[in-house]
Amino acid sequence: MKTDLQGALQVKEKFPEGVFVFIIPPSMDELKRRIVKRGTESAEAIYTRFQSAYQELNYMAQYNYVVVNDTVDEAVRKLEAIVLAEKCRVARNKGLYLGQ
Secondary structure, three states: OOHHHHHHHHHHHHOOOOOOEEEEOOOHHHHHHHHHHHOOOOHHHHHHHHHHHHHHHHHHHHOOEEEEOOOHHHHHHHHHHHHHHHHOOHHHHHHHHOOO
């Protein structure tokens, strides 16, 4: 399991009220295309990344949201929507209805 994933799950364990977003590529073919296009990794490194990516998908259900990183603008729009929705949660706005 990748360090980023382990770290996120450890944070979630300590702060269960946190909001966790799992970001995925539109497809594994697109992930491979993006990695290859960069030209920064060997075939072996690409293979290793794919193995990790497939394993990480098994942990998606432990997150609160999933965002498909199709285009940067669209992914940002989705993340902004999550932030807005979380700010509107009743539990985060107790002062509005408890007279505080």
